[in-house]
Amino acid sequence: MLWKQTDYSGWGRVHKAHGEVARPERGAHLARLMQDRPAPAYGMLRSYNDSPLNDGGRAIDMTRMDKILAFDPETGVLEVEAGVQLGDLIRLFAPRGWIPAVVPGTGFPTVGGAIAHDIHGKNHHVLGSFGQHVLSVTLIQPGGKRVTASPQRGKALFRATMGGIGQTGVIVSARLQLIPTPGPSMRVKSTRVESFDEFLALLDASTFRYNVGWIDGTAKGGGLGRGILEEAELTDGPRAGRALPPITVPVDLPSFALSGPTVKAFNAAYWRKVPSQGNVHVMPIAQHVFPLDKLHDWNRLYGKRGFHQFQCVVPVAEAGALKEMVAKIARSGLASPLAVIKRMGDGRAGMLSFPMEGYTLAIDFPAREKAEMLIAELEAMTVEATGRLYLGKDALASGATIKAMYPEWEDWAKEAARADPDGVLITDMVRRLQLRDAT
Amino acid sequence: MTKTWIILGATSSMARAFARKLAEHGHSVIVAGRDMDDLKALAADLSARGAAEASALTFDARDPATFAPIIRKVEIEPGEINVASFVGSMPPQAEIDADPALIGSVAIDNFTGPARFLAEILPVLEARACGTIVGVASVAGDRGRIGNYTYGAAKAGFATYLSGLRNRLTRAGGHVVTVKPGFVDTSMTWGIEGMFLVASPDKVAGDILKAVEKKRNVIYTPGFWWIIMTIIRLIPERIFKKLSI
Numbered sequence: 177m178l179w180k181q182t183d184y185s186g187w188g189r190v191h192k193a194h195g196e197v198a199r200p201e202r203g204a205h206l207a208r209l210m211q212d213r214p215a216p217a218y219g220m221l222r223s224y225n226d227s228p229l230n231d232g233g234r235a236i237d238m239t240r241m242d243k244i245l246a247f248d249p250e251t252g253v254l255e256v257e258a259g260v261q262l263g264d265l266i267r268l269f270a271p272r273g274w275i276p277a278v279v280p281g282t283g284f285p286t287v288g289g290a291i292a293h294d295i296h297g298k299n300h301h302v303l304g305s306f307g308q309h310v311l312s313v314t315l316i317q318p319g320g321k322r323v324t325a326s327p328q329r330g331k332a333l334f335r336a337t338m339g340g341i342g343q344t345g346v347i348v349s350a351r352l353q354l355i356p357t358p359g360p361s362m363r364v365k366s367t368r369v370e371s372f373d374e375f376l377a378l379l380d381a382s383t384f385r386y387n388v389g390w391i392d393g394t395a396k397g398g399g400l401g402r403g404i405l406e407e408a409e410l411t412d413g414p415r416a417g418r419a420l421p422p423i424t425v426p427v428d429l430p431s432f433a434l435s436g437p438t439v440k441a442f443n444a445a446y447w448r449k450v451p452s453q454g455n456v457h458v459m460p461i462a463q464h465v466f467p468l469d470k471l472h473d474w475n476r477l478y479g480k481r482g483f484h485q486f487q488c489v490v491p492v493a494e495a496g497a498l499k500e501m502v503a504k505i506a507r508s509g510l511a512s513p514l515a516v517i518k519r520m521g522d523g524r525a526g527m528l529s530f531p532m533e534g535y536t537l538a539i540d541f542p543a544r545e546k547a548e549m550l551i552a553e554l555e556a557m558t559v560e561a562t563g564r565l566y567l568g569k570d571a572l573a574s575g576a577t578i579k580a581m582y583p584e585w586e587d588w589a590k591e592a593a594r595a596d597p598d599g600v601l602i603t604d605m606v607r608r609l610q611l612r613d614a615t
Numbered sequence: 616m617t618k619t620w621i622i623l624g625a626t627s628s629m630a631r632a633f634a635r636k637l638a639e640h641g642h643s644v645i646v647a648g649r650d651m652d653d654l655k656a657l658a659a660d661l662s663a664r665g666a667a668e669a670s671a672l673t674f675d676a677r678d679p680a681t682f683a684p685i686i687r688k689v690e691i692e693p694g695e696i697n698v699a700s701f702v703g704s705m706p707p708q709a710e711i712d713a714d715p716a717l718i719g720s721v722a723i724d725n726f727t728g729p730a731r732f733l734a735e736i737l738p739v740l741e742a743r744a745c746g747t748i749v750g751v752a753s754v755a756g757d758r759g760r761i762g763n764y765t766y767g768a769a770k771a772g773f774a775t776y777l778s779g780l781r782n783r784l785t786r787a788g789g790h791v792v793t794v795k796p797g798f799v800d801t802s803m804t805w806g807i808e809g810m811f812l813v814a815s816p817d818k819v820a821g822d823i824l825k826a827v828e829k830k831r832n833v834i835y836t837p838g839f840w841w842i843i844m845t846i847i848r849l850i851p852e853r854i855f856k857k858l859s860i
């Protein structure tokens with residue numbers, strides 16, 4: 177069977193889609209699909225929102241197009257099909273001294289998804305975004321035309337494709353510049369942070385190549401913005417003992433599982449886990465960069481109604497706005513355990529790339545009306561602070577809001593229209609935000 | 616010792632998952648099938664994953680002329696030669712009912728084609744007094760069911776053939792593993808109604824590798840299919856003939 181009628185959703189499980197999905201296993205299949213019945217592509221569905229969805233239409237599942245096409249152990253140049261997962265690249269190549277330059281907080285996303293959202297990671301302040309390490313990308317456009325773009329040749333198409341949410345063609349393969357690692361491990365320094373102001377000071381002063389802050393979104397008053405700063409470096413240090421096998425969340429949890437009191441108690445305990453003088457551990461790379469990957473299907477913790485992740489970035493000068501957001505979140509009592517703060521550099525590879533020099537805050541909320549109202553307020557504060565929302569996560573914003581945050585949006589829309597004049601690659605998110613509509 | 620594996624029907628997802636496990640163990644792998652572009656890409660993939668050597672050759676179950684070049688290639692390789700056949704095709708029973716000529720091609724793809732290849736390569740394994748043959752049959756071969764009995768009959772024939780082959784190769788110091796997968800998440804089952812307890816190709820590939828290492832004779836994968844098929848085999852024919860499972 178070529179097409180399967182199926183239901184699918186983003187990681188947050190708020191937006192859902194039903195439609196025909198094809199899952200090609202070979203290049204010839206994919207080429208035929210794009211000739212005969214072109215459709216938008218998705219990978220591991222790890223975007224939180226409606227970015228990978230095409231409700232009522234067709235879509236192409238790229239997860240079986242996952243071959244490594246070439247690897248040069250001298251230069252670290254790797255050519256892969258789009259369906260390869262980033263965690264697999266660490267597993268396969270870290271023992272040989274190379275890892276992807278940029279990985280997000282989970283190893284499950286595909287290379288295609290990483291390109292389509294120009295993702296960032298814990299080393300953004302040093303190495304920038306994923307797309308900055310893409311040497312070239314090959315697309316199949318509707319009608320079956322194969323096009324390769326790079327920063328040197330086809331620069332406009334390349335920049336419209338990095339972070340371009342799949343609208344310039346189905347990403348088939350890419351050449352990536354890996355970075356060397358002295359070994360398969362990381363040395364991680366954890367520091368207990370007492371307040372929001374201390375957090376920013378520590379993030380600004382951090383000299384580590386990887387850093388990220390976990391914030392207790394429930395702490396108010398003097399403890400507002402308290403958390404744990406994790407700073408890390410790649411190392412060949414001794415490997416920790418055998419990794420534990422993954423466990424799977426078997427069912428949707430009831431809604432009280434992640435309600436105010438349980439989250440508050442969990443967060444307080446988690447914060448105290450790091451001693452006041454801090455600590456240092458050596459662990460496998462994946463254990464540090466993909467902290468939640470041992471808990472499969474953790475999105476079910478939020479119950480069947482799903483959850484939202486709000487993520488914004490604001491300029492350095494607007495740090496005060498971020499502090500107000502954290503205070504508002506703490507007052508609301510709606511925060512979940514997952515809240516992250518990070519200093520970003522200015523590295524970005526595409527016209528719709530998220531990053532800007534400043535601070536980024538990401539936090540999960542169970543999908544409830546109250547949370548959606550809070551997110552609307554946080555969005556308004558982001559606009560006010562001349563910040564930006566992330567297309568891999570936003571599920572609620574309006575087209576006007578998003579367009580105002582992305583000054584190159586019109587250039588991008590032109591490239592997308594050139595690549596896909598009939599709009600067959602349009603997804604639910606593109607429709608919601610009217611990103612392909614002329615101004 | 617160098618181990619060389621020939622993978623027949625290598626463009627299938629189950630074969631690809633198995634070949635990757637072999638590559639990560641550092642074995643040499645020859646991937647054989649019909650889509651040469653895909654096979655070349657797969658060979659590159661296996662090299663990048665650690666295969667000592669990986670190459671692509673044409674194999675078409677319906678064209679025995681494609682068999683000899685593969686056998687000639689491994690004859691000059693030193694060390695242990697192993698073969699895994701993932702060859703097969705499964706047109707819907709309704710299509711076969713409409714065009715009974717398809718019965719012939721189903722029999723070739725699932726049984727006589729790979730069986731003939733194995734018969735031709737057997738002397739190479741016997742001469743070296745080692746090596747394993749993995750034959751992928753199916754739970755569908757355990758009983759003729761209304762929805763799938765032509766495919767089931769061909770797989771049953773292949774399973775019986777593998778049983779005899781095991782009898783013969785064991786005497787020479789080699790081994791034969793018969794694999795009976797249940798529902799696996801492949802392009803063959805994509806979009807077919809009524810699938811349940813679907814296993815990933817990676818899970819099945821892991822089970823096959825374990826069976827090879829432990830010299831198992833017949834395995835069901837995932838293992839619970841042994842229970843399901845034992846129950847189905849025990850249903851008396853007078854009842855079974857009225858069921859549509």
